[in-house]
Amino acid sequence: MPHAHSSSAASSGGDDLGSTDEVKVFKDEGDGEDEKRSSENLLEEKSSLIDWTESEEKSGEPYPGKLSVKSDLSPVFGKFEPHPATGFNMGYLMAPYPYPNGGAHPLPVSMTGKMGLPAGGGLSLFCPGGELGQPPPAHMGIPPPYQLDSKLAAGLARTPMYPFPGGTYPYPMLSPEMSQVAASWHTPTMYPISxxxxxxxxxxxxxxxxxxxxxxxxxxxxxxxxxxxxxxxxxxxxxxxxxxxxxxxxxxxxxxxxxxxxxxxxxxxxxxxxxxxxxxxxxxKKPHIKKPLNAFMLYMKEMRAKVVAECTLKESAAINQILGRRWHSLSREEQAKYYEKARQERQLHMQLYPGWSARDNYGYGSKKKKRKKDRSPAELGGNNLKKCRARYGLDQQSQWCKPCRRKKKCVRYMEALAAASGTVPMPMATPQSPCSEEDVKLEEMSDASSDGDADTPLNSASSPGALSALSSLASPASEPAPAPRHPVGTNPRDANNPLSVGQLTSQSWPRAAPRPGHEVISVS
DNA sequence: GCCCCTTTGAAGAAT
DNA sequence: ATTCTTCAAAGGGGC
Structure with missing residues (x-):
């Protein structure tokens, strides 16, 4: 499976580009030691967060009526400032994390000009109103229950929700209101018992x-x-x-x-x-007892409409990437709300359906889903790669690139990557590149949902060459090797570490880890 | 109309 | 014990 491969590949070093979420957490770029420490702190803090809520539960207060803010807030979270709006949206390539050092500014708008990308003209931004990774200010409270019609939302004026000037973030992560919001947090549940x-x-x-x-x-x-x-x-x-x-x-x-x-x-x-x-x-059509929603699912459910309303994007896959990014940019307290919510969802679910097991839903549907490992390469996207190669006249050595997954020659991707990494722009920008702006945008939308990850070298360690080739573009050779993905005791699968960032088997696109001073940008 | 995509997290299955 | 897989939501898009 690519998942496992990507995992090993990441730890083997040299594939920054192949970094996934967790790599980002443990990424060694920039101030290696400090950031590594920060990353570890993040996991520790998150783990303690869960331990903390669990302990509350064990103490007989499953719903303590408050969600107090820990006083010993980690500097990590303090440093986590969601990056402000960037006018250069990578779409599927957006990195989900803010800059841990808090001092980095996103790609300035002027950067788009340097990259030959119009700031607002030909380059249509998915989220003109601002950076999609922005969590809503705490003072905005919990959005009302919504189920915006996406079409309606698409027609809404794209007034920036958080029209912050570049490089600024107007609200403190831990606003005093946050604890109030948290304290008043009801634990709504998806189950029909109030x-x-x-x-x-x-x-x-x-x-x-x-x-x-x-x-x-x-x-x-x-x-x-x-x-x-x-x-x-x-x-x-x-x-x-x-x-x-x-x-x-x-x-x-x-x-x-x-x-x-x-x-x-x-x-x-x-x-x-x-x-x-x-x-x-x-x-x-039998009653289907679904799994309780986890914290992220709850967050997605709540925030999706808002993101949809802010963006021109409609595709859920893209929206989910944005949401994933936002999720990681949430403050500790904000995430805690959702973890607490999810914990209670699970608790209630257990009470409602004592005998229910997640395996009951395995294969639910008209026909059982094939297990990925049982699928043929073609089913996993091989055909799509072939089609894509044929479509754009690429040779057999051509690799996918993101976001268009077409080839390393993708001009926009390489430019964006180079800009994000601070390296010299690639000489790959050839006139015959298939990646026109519109093309890339369309391909982003279509290709991203049409191929699997098995034959996606960027997503698999089976093509270390492609990975290193791309990562070398994004990462100066002098950069230290990536830190281990999962330091001891931080296995995201560890039941005691439900707050782990990312997932070992993440199916996400590998992302170019952001560097201080550089925003991971998006081409659209 | 089914399935994929895409995200994170939980849990069960598999190794 | 660790790794892998599936399923939760969502909806556009491919077939």
Whole structure:
């Protein structure tokens, strides 16, 4: 699997370009020692964050009613200042992290001119209003439950939400209001039992007896499709938007419908408990108890519409990249809110569906998804690479590049990469490059969703040459080798380290790690 | 209409 | 114990 490969490749050094999120955390660029230390601090802090919430839970206060701010805030977080708006958007190539040193400025607008990229003319920005990695100011509070029609959102004026002048960030990371916001954080849940039902302070006591009958009635009563029920005043995770067409396929709606049709089966029953003789179609429509949302999912759900409204992007894949970036730029407290939320979601889920297991959902759907390792290379994108090569007349040695995944010759990518790395612009910019601005933009949107990662050298250590070739462009040879991805005790898979940044098996595009003084830019 | 993409995190499966 | 895989949401896009 590319995941594993990329992991080893990263640790083997020399592929800064192939850096993924976690590499960024442990990246050794710039002030190697300091940043490494900062990265370690970040993980330590995040780990302690979870330990902290877990300890609260263990102490019998699953919902303490407050989410106090730790006093010993890490300098890491203090240093984490989301980078301000950049007028040069890499789209899929955007790095999700702010500059840990806090002193780096993003690519100045003037840079676009230096790179031969119009600042606002031919270069259409995905997010003209500002840098997408910006988390909302804490004082803006929690956005209301929204389910903006993306089309409608697209038509909205692109007024910058955070029209901060370049290089500035107008609000402190740890505003005094943050703790208030955190303190008032309700723990909305995606499950149709309201915290209001059992009290605010401890809505989901572990001792809460959940009988099938009572639970069923509760679920029916609070079904999202039944007019809100006790969902009033609750957050977006608990109060789904009015059912849309797509919602009809959602778990909530399916589940609600199943309840409405008849509560013949206990709501706590697993879906697999229903008749095995049902035809496949019906089976597919069986109540499907979905996994509880993790912290990032909750964050995504909440922030997606906002990002969509800010950007011209519509593709969820691109939006998710932005959200991932924002996620990493969130402050400790802001993330803590979502981790706490997610923890309670899990807790409630466990109570609602005691026998449920994540494996119950394996293969859910019309047909079981093929496991990636069982897929053929073609299924994993090999054909796409071939098609892409044919399309642009590239030779067999051609490698994907990001964001267009076409070839290293991609002018825009190389320019952006060179600019981001501070190196001399590449001599790759050939007139016959297929990457026109519009082309790149379109390709970003299409190619990114049309090929797998198995045959994506940039995403795989199977092509160290391509990686090193590109990384050499982004990284001066004098730079130290990347630090280990996962220092001892920081394995992101470690159950005790749910706050790990990135994922060992990240399927993300490798990103060019930002350097102090350079913003990772985007070509669109 | 199904599946992919893309993100992070959780959890189960596999090694 | 570690690594790998799947699934959560979302919706455009490919086939």
């Amino acid at each position: 915290s209001a039902a059992s009290g605010f302070r401890s809505p989901y006591p572990t001792s809460l007896p959940i009988s099938s009958s009572s639970l069923s009635s509760e679920l029916y009563r609070f079904s999202p499709t039944l007019g809100g029920g006790l969902g009033l005043g609750l957050g977006p995770a608990l109060v789904p938007p009015p059912p849309s067409k797509s919602d009809l396929d959602s778990h909530h709606s399916r589940y609600a419908r199943s309840l409405e049709k008849g509560s013949s089966s206990s709501s706590s029953d697993k879906p697999s408990d229903s008749s095995a003789n049902s035809n496949s179609k019906e089976q597919n």
